[in-house]
Amino acid sequence: MASQGTNDPSVQEYYTSAESRLGYAVLLGNARHCGFWPKGTWWPFxxxxxxxxxxxxxxxRLDLPKDSLVLDAGAGSGLVAAYMAKQGLRVHAIDLTPLHVEQAxxxxxxxxxxxxxxxxxxxxxxxxxxxxxxxDGIYTMETFVHADDPVKVLRNFYRLLRPGGVLVLHEADFHWDSEVLQEVLRLSHCQNTLKEGSYEEMLGEVGFGHTTIDDMTDNVLPLWRLFGIIGAVPYEILKLCGQQHRFINIMAGVEAYRNWGQGRYISVRATKPKGPG
Ligand SMILES: C[S@@+](CC[C@H](N)C(=O)[O-])C[C@H]1O[C@@H](n2cnc3c(N)ncnc32)[C@H](O)[C@@H]1O
Known part of the structure; x- marks a missing residue:
């Protein structure tokens, strides 16, 4: 389990802060996930x-036939679920934050x-x-990093999947060891036991097979470069006033870009074996 301090923000507190609400709405159209750009792209718009x-x-990556039933775990405002539905999947979407459930x-x-x-x-x-x-399938888009007990969550996913069912996780895979990045993780409720490279191990422990990992780090860089550039001046001003911790998204955007390379963005795909075990 994560060792959250008593004053650390909950998932709901993080997402319902004025900064998060405004930032996600204005910059990301309320889809709370990265874009995918061809490697080397500079202009992100x-x-x-x-x-x-x-x-x-x-x-x-799900690679499921039309009408398959999938679970969107941590669905946010429902944009990913809507995309999957438009491709012909049937989706059950859950989220922990009441505001997001209402929006979705x-x-x-x-x-x-x-x-x-x-x-x-x-x-x-x-x-x-x-x-x-x-x-038939379960996916997460940038939410598994919030899990307090990642193995427990994977066990739940495993139980819900039919034999042969597919799990896809699009997630950050951190090795953010510096003090400031640890602070960012704590303030955005991402302080769990995950360490870079632990996905295969956890999935194997739970019983999943055929795990593949697609590294998309270079493909999400344009968004983080944008955050790093537009956030730089406000972040320095906030630091001068000692108020940077109150603006966690600005802090995260700038520090993640400045420390680019300390982690990856990955697409993990695994299947539940068809036979016993
Ligand atoms: C970065 S947002 C991603 C939302 C959505 N997948 C998207 O791509 O737009 C992370 C979402 O996960 C939700 N979340 C975090 N922890 C959760 C949990 N334990 N169970 C369900 N949802 C959770 C948050 O409320 C938030 O909506």
């Missing part, structure tokens, strides 16, 4: 187009996708309300 490319990458519910309804996507408040640490072997 339009960001939304690159985010759709990232969603397409995830869809391709409204979005899915207004986009006319309610027949393909259902949305519910839920914590992927406790999926006891779902039956064994009930999903």
């Amino acid at each position: 339009p960001i939304g187009r690159a985010q759709r490319v990232m969603e397409e990458k995830l869809y391709q 519910t409204n979005n899915i309804e207004s986009w006319g996708l309610s027949d393909r996507v259902s949305v519910q408040l839920g914590d992927y640490h406790d999926l006891s309300g779902f039956e064994d072997d009930s999903f």
Whole structure:
């Protein structure tokens, strides 16, 4: 389990802060995930187009036939679920933050996708309300880093997947050892036991097979470079006033870019074996 201090923000506190709400809405169109750009890209706009490319990458990694049922664990405002539904999948979306569940519910309804996507408040640490072997696929888009107990979450995913079912995780894989980066992780509720390279080990421990990892670090760099550039001056001013900790997204954006290379962005794919075990 994560050793969260009592004053560390919860997931909900982090996402409902004014800074997070404004930042995600203005910069990322409320899709709370990176875009995917060709390596070497400098101009990141339009960001939304690159985010759709990232969603397409995830869809391709799932590689499931039309009408397959998938769980979107940590669905945010429902944009990824909507993309999957438009490709023909049926999606059950859960999220821990009530504000995001409300946004996702409204979005899915207004986009006319309610027949393909259902949305519910839920914590992927406790999926006891779902039956064994009930999903063809499960995915996370940039949320597993918040898990307090990653192995427990993977065990839950394993139980819910039918034999032969697919798990895809699009996540950061950190080795952020410096004090300031540890601070960023703590303030954004990402302080768990994950260490770079631990995904294969954890998935194997839980029983998953055929794990493949696609390194997309260079493909997400354009967004982090943008954060690093536009956040630099505000961050220095905040530091002069000793207020940088109150603006965790600015701090994260600038420090992640300045320390680029201390971690990866990866797409992890694994399957639940068809036979026993
Ligand atoms: C960076 S956002 C990504 C949202 C969405 N996947 C996307 O790409 O737009 C992370 C999301 O995970 C949710 N989350 C964090 N911990 C969770 C948990 N234990 N169970 C379910 N959702 C969780 C947060 O509320 C947030 O909506």
